[in-house]
Amino acid sequence: MNFGVIKALVAKDFALFFRNRFYTLITILGIVTYLIVYFVMPSSVDEELEIGLYAPVIPPVFEVIQQGGGIEFEVYDSEEALKKAVTDGAHEAGVALPADIMEKFASGLKPVVTLYFSTDAPDEIKDIVETMIRELAYLQTGQTLSIEVSAEILGPDLLGEQIPIRDRMRLMLAIMLIMLEMMGLASLISEEVEQGTIRALLVTPMSIRDLFAAKLIMGASLAFVQGALFMAIVGGLSSQPFIVLFALLLGSILFTGSGFLIASVSKDMLSSMGWGITVLLIFSIPSFGVMFPGTVTDWARAIPTYYLTNTIHQASNFNAGWGDIWTDLLILLAFIMVIVWGGIMALRRKFR
Numbered sequence: 001m002n003f004g005v006i007k008a009l010v011a012k013d014f015a016l017f018f019r020n021r022f023y024t025l026i027t028i029l030g031i032v033t034y035l036i037v038y039f040v041m042p043s044s045v046d047e048e049l050e051i052g053l054y055a056p057v058i059p060p061v062f063e064v065i066q067q068g069g070g071i072e073f074e075v076y077d078s079e080e081a082l083k084k085a086v087t088d089g090a091h092e093a094g095v096a097l098p099a100d101i102m103e104k105f106a107s108g109l110k111p112v113v114t115l116y117f118s119t120d121a122p123d124e125i126k127d128i129v130e131t132m133i134r135e136l137a138y139l140q141t142g143q144t145l146s147i148e149v150s151a152e153i154l155g156p157d158l159l160g161e162q163i164p165i166r167d168r169m170r171l172m173l174a175i176m177l178i179m180l181e182m183m184g185l186a187s188l189i190s191e192e193v194e195q196g197t198i199r200a201l202l203v204t205p206m207s208i209r210d211l212f213a214a215k216l217i218m219g220a221s222l223a224f225v226q227g228a229l230f231m232a233i234v235g236g237l238s239s240q241p242f243i244v245l246f247a248l249l250l251g252s253i254l255f256t257g258s259g260f261l262i263a264s265v266s267k268d269m270l271s272s273m274g275w276g277i278t279v280l281l282i283f284s285i286p287s288f289g290v291m292f293p294g295t296v297t298d299w300a301r302a303i304p305t306y307y308l309t310n311t312i313h314q315a316s317n318f319n320a321g322w323g324d325i326w327t328d329l330l331i332l333l334a335f336i337m338v339i340v341w342g343g344i345m346a347l348r349r350k351f352r
Contacts, residue, residue, distance in 0.1 A: 006214045035233060039166075051129065052094035052116075054082040057102055061140040071132070079114075086116045093117050093129045105141050113137075115151045126151065165291070170234045171313055172287035175305065177230055178223035178252055179283060183276030185219040185259035190272040193263070193350065212260075212344050219256035224249050231316070240315035243322065247311045250329070254304060254336050258283075260343025264350050286310070304335035 053073040076082040079096050086094040094116035098104070104111040113133055117126055130149055137147040192198045198211070227248045231237050237244055258279055266272035286306040290313050300306050307328040314320035 006210050006217070010214045010218045035230065039234075052076055052082045052085050052091040053097070054079045054094070055097040055101075056099040057097070059097070059102060059105075059136070059140050061136050083116055086118050089118060091118070092125050095129070095133060105137075110148050112148045112150055115149060117151065167235075167317060168291045168313075170231070170236055171290055171309060171316070172284065174227050174230050174236065174248070174312070175251065175287050175309065176280075176284060178227040178248070179255050179280050181219060181223040181226070181252075182255035182259040182262070183273060183280065184222075185215065185256060186262035186266060186272040186276050187269045189215065189259070189263035189347070190266045190269050194268055208348060212347075215260070216253070216256055216340070219259055220249070220252040223252035223255055227252065236312075236316045239317070239319045240321065243315040243320075243325065244312055247308055247315070247329070247332075250332055250336060251305070251308045254308065254332070254339060255283075257336060257340030257343045260347050261339065264343065264346030304332065304339065307332040307335070 051071065051073055052075075054076045058075070073095075074085075074091065076085060076094075082094045082096060085091055096114040096116065098111045098113070101111045101113075115126075115129055115133065117129075130151065133149060134147065189198075228237075228245055231244060231248065259276075262272055262275045262279060266275055282303060283305040286300050286303055286309040289300055289306075290309055311325045311328045311332070314325055
């Protein structure tokens with residue numbers, strides 16, 4: 001490869017990109033707007049008590065306290081369904097009552113009530129739920145210490161590591177920010193194809209490898225710098241910065257390859273924007289799962305950005321190390337190789 005040619009092409013692409021007023025405006029306003037959105041979000045967690053309930057027989061006192069307001073139980077048909085709901089984040093806590101609880105109350109025995117807590121349930125919630133269950137047992141039987149409580153954390157215990165909503169949102173904002181450059185790159189390539197610039201360049205001593213190397217460097221660097229700058233300002237690099245930066249770099253390459261694919265199926269700038277928005281919405285789905293746990297199920301693992309999202313989320317919010325996220329990075333690398341290779345092959349056919 002001719003690095004002098006690549007350098008000239010990268011400079012040209014940056015100049016053409018920022019000559020487009022629309023994408024220049026989006027690039028600048030995107031960073032400013034996302035920073036404003038992040039800093040106006042609450043910086044503390046709004047603790048709300050949400051309880052799931054598995055009870056073959058529901059003691060009358062549970063129905064009475066629910067009618068009084070303030071506490072709402074969602075009843076599940078099985079203990080496994082309750083555990084899955086808590087694991088997926090539908091509830092911070094779950095209560096499983098034994099089938100013979102009323103018989104044991106009547107005979108003076110102590111039934112075992114199992115409490116399930118999500119990984120990010122704060123200590124206050126655990127204390128409140130356990131105290132509430134003991135109080136309900138007392139109201140039902142009129143006796144203290146009438147039950148035995150067994151508590152279980154579903155998943156890794158993240159006690160004391162609950163995350164404010166804006167720290168969940170910053171991941172989505174960072175990924176959305178760098179994904180916008182995917183649309184910009186696709187539009188730039190589509191415009192060059194439409195105007196014949198690409199074919200004109202290919203008749204020069206420049207090779208097609210130089211062309212794709214320049215596009216890859218330009219697209220990935222523009223996206224990476226914006227994502228890294230945003231995460232640095234909002235505190236996303238305070239924990240495991242090298243992992244976060246490496247993941248952002250991989251994500252930038254992923255979105256650049258996706259830009260190649262979008263450009264290969266686009267006929268003009270308008271169609272590239274339409275395809276770009278569609279891909280952007282699909283790629284954004286895993287980040288919504290971080291913001292709202294339980295809203296995205298396991299099918300999201302088929303989306304490449306799931307592994308990018310999970311890596312940055314675990315590293316920046318839970319201080320996960322290389323040993324914790326290496327599988328996600330390997331899968332992300334596999335997606336990148338397939339998408340970048342596919343994008344290059346599709347564009348080469350279009351250029352010819």
